[in-house]
Amino acid sequence: MATQVAPTVTPTTIGNIFALLRHRQRSLLKRSKANPGLAMLALTAILYFWIGRLRSGKKAPPRGKAIPHLKSRLFMIDVAYQYVKARAEGDELKWVQALSKQGLTLTTEVVGHCLILAFEPSSVQHMLVKNFENYPKGPAFHKAFFPFMGTGIFNADGAAWKNQRALARPHFQVTEYKGAANIETQISQVFGILDATIAHGASIDAQDLWSRYTIDTATGFLFGDCVNALGVPQNKFVHAFNYTQKICGWKVRLCDYQALVPSFEFPQKVKDMDAVLLPIVDSAIAKETRRHAEAVEGEENEGSHDNLLAHFLNSTDEHGKPFDRIYLRDMLMNFLLAGRDTSTNLLTFMCYNLGTHPEIMDRLREEIFSVVGRDRKPDHEDIKKLKFLKQVINETLRLYPAVPFNIKTCLEDDVLPNGYFIPKGSLVVHSSYVTHRMKEYWGEDAEEFDPDRWGPERVKMVRPFMFFPFHAGPRICLGQNFAYNQAMNTMVRVMQKYTWKVVEGFEPKPESDITMYSRNGMQIIFDHYRE
Numbered sequence: 286m287a288t289q290v291a292p293t294v295t296p297t298t299i300g301n302i303f304a305l306l307r308h309r310q311r312s313l314l315k316r317s318k319a320n321p322g323l324a325m326l327a328l329t330a331i332l333y334f335w336i337g338r339l340r341s342g343k344k345a346p347p348r349g350k351a352i353p354h355l356k357s358r359l360f361m362i363d364v365a366y367q368y369v370k371a372r373a374e375g376d377e378l379k380w381v382q383a384l385s386k387q388g389l390t391l392t393t394e395v396v397g398h399c400l401i402l403a404f405e406p407s408s409v410q411h412m413l414v415k416n417f418e419n420y421p422k423g424p425a426f427h428k429a430f431f432p433f434m435g436t437g438i439f440n441a442d443g444a445a446w447k448n449q450r451a452l453a454r455p456h457f458q459v460t461e462y463k464g465a466a467n468i469e470t471q472i473s474q475v476f477g478i479l480d481a482t483i484a485h486g487a488s489i490d491a492q493d494l495w496s497r498y499t500i501d502t503a504t505g506f507l508f509g510d511c512v513n514a515l516g517v518p519q520n521k522f523v524h525a526f527n528y529t530q531k532i533c534g535w536k537v538r539l540c541d542y543q544a545l546v547p548s549f550e551f552p553q554k555v556k557d558m559d560a561v562l563l564p565i566v567d568s569a570i571a572k573e574t575r576r577h578a579e580a581v582e583g584e585e586n587e588g589s590h591d592n593l594l595a596h597f598l599n600s601t602d603e604h605g606k607p608f609d610r611i612y613l614r615d616m617l618m619n620f621l622l623a624g625r626d627t628s629t630n631l632l633t634f635m636c637y638n639l640g641t642h643p644e645i646m647d648r649l650r651e652e653i654f655s656v657v658g659r660d661r662k663p664d665h666e667d668i669k670k671l672k673f674l675k676q677v678i679n680e681t682l683r684l685y686p687a688v689p690f691n692i693k694t695c696l697e698d699d700v701l702p703n704g705y706f707i708p709k710g711s712l713v714v715h716s717s718y719v720t721h722r723m724k725e726y727w728g729e730d731a732e733e734f735d736p737d738r739w740g741p742e743r744v745k746m747v748r749p750f751m752f753f754p755f756h757a758g759p760r761i762c763l764g765q766n767f768a769y770n771q772a773m774n775t776m777v778r779v780m781q782k783y784t785w786k787v788v789e790g791f792e793p794k795p796e797s798d799i800t801m802y803s804r805n806g807m808q809i810i811f812d813h814y815r816e
């Protein structure tokens with residue numbers, strides 16, 4: 286078969302182009318009042334869809350079928366323009382969703398890599414489960430996240446990942462209910478904030494509220510010490526945590542050329558987070574050392590596995606050595622990243638879905654009142670009985686999955702179950718956002734919020750890998766049960782006391798850096814529930 290030869294662009298040429306671009310970018314940012322975000326977007330788009338194209342050729346695959354290319358009428362400049370426009374207008378997710386109309390498996394070349402979009406459930410299952418070993422996160426991901434996440438679970442592959450997962454898992458199994466239900470301090474603070482908002486007749490940004498709530502509950506569960514974002518809204522740690530995530534999201538998008546992402550404040554932000562995290566680690570180490578000194582030989586001390594940090598302090602690495610403080614700091618940061626914004630997203634979009642569907646809110650409250658009552662705290666048995674609440678959660682996760690995209694690196698040439706060939710080194714993106722909304726699988730009403738899809742009859746229609754908000758396979762979310770339990774406990778408590786609606790005319794703009802959020806927040810009007 287004839288093979289088309291790629292235009293010759295050497296690494297040196299590419300290097301020079303990027304040196305020039307970097308210089309140009311700096312001077313642009315210095316001279317003009319232009320929005321650095323937009324400048325970055327324009328550069329990203331050019332790199333993504335144009336220079337990448339120059340570097341690679343169209344080769345016939347050695348086996349399987351060739352993946353169709355993303356359609357373009359103008360050397361990908363039209364696609365780049367559409368992407369920039371969609372991102373600038375907060376429609377990136379919808380834009381990627383629209384691409385799926387061209388095909389469920391598509392390819393393009395980006396910054397010197399072959400980028401593949403794989404939306405079919407069988408492709409997702411193949412990457413996450415059947416050929417898991419061939420699809421690690423890969424070097425571009427590791428490099429982007431290293432300054433922030435170090436070698437923690439979220440940013441590790443191979444043995445380093447396996448070891449951390451094996452260590453953390455038992456802690457989750459033992460504490461996932463108790464930890465998730467331990468919300469008393471924070472829920473009282475939420476009630477205080479809501480009461481004050483209602484007294485002023487004001488609306489509230491529910492996304493901001495839940496992000497402060499979840500960082501406090503997550504730090505309590507993970508560190509045994511909470512950062513009190515509910516008490517101090519302009520929290521330095523929270524600000525730094527949000528900033529570093531955004532920058533890392535852009536770095537992953539730029540793969541090998543991530544140095545182009547303006548990140549001048551990054552080192553300072555990491556220091557701001559370390560100023561909070563390292564003292565927590567140090568004090569936990571000191572506490573554990575004291576505990577060990579006071580322990581009766583052969584007996585486990587009370588509290589030694591209360592939180593994840595204490596659990597790790599009482600474990601050893603694969604060589605039988607205790608973990609050092611930097612490793613422990615990385616571990617905490619990773620679990621916080623995995624667990625915080627994801628839960629914020631779930632609670633925020635539940636508020637939106639219920640606030641725009643009062644009849645569903647009424648049905649849900651009826652279930653809560655009949656199972657738990659009007660003011661009792663739910664226990665584990667109650668939570669298991671709240672079937673409709675679980676349906677509401679699943680339907681929210683279907684339409685607004687907290688991790689809407691995921692990127693893997695293909696280690697060796699491979700063929701997907703649908704016959705398409707994946708060249709070694711490709712970046713393969715799958716998207717729960719796109720697959721969860723496909724009419725082919727979910728029916729004509731795929732875009733509608735309908736918790737009854739998850740009722741006993743219709744749930745049988747949900748085939749494997751049509752729904753994977755927590756991923757699947759060996760890297761399935763470790764906090765899945767924690768997340769369900771926490772969201773259920775929280776919603777029960779809030780719905781016993783309050784009702785709400787979305788501010789008239791407000792439309793959220795879901796978008797994603799690493800996790801999904803609404804660009805314009807979530808404007809909600811709460812009121813006390815009265816019959």
Ligand code: HEM
Nearest residue numbers: 438623624627628631687688754755756760762763764768
């Ligand atoms: C609604 C809430 C949540 C959703 C939708 C969610 C979803 C996910 C997804 C999609 C991944 C895979 C990410 C990737 O590999 O790139 C993941 C991984 C992970 N999640 Fe969650 N998550 C949630 C809450 C939590 C919570 C509350 C915790 C912990 C307190 C947690 C801990 C983890 C950990 C440790 C991983 C890494 C697992 C590994 O790589 O082996 N998650 N989660």
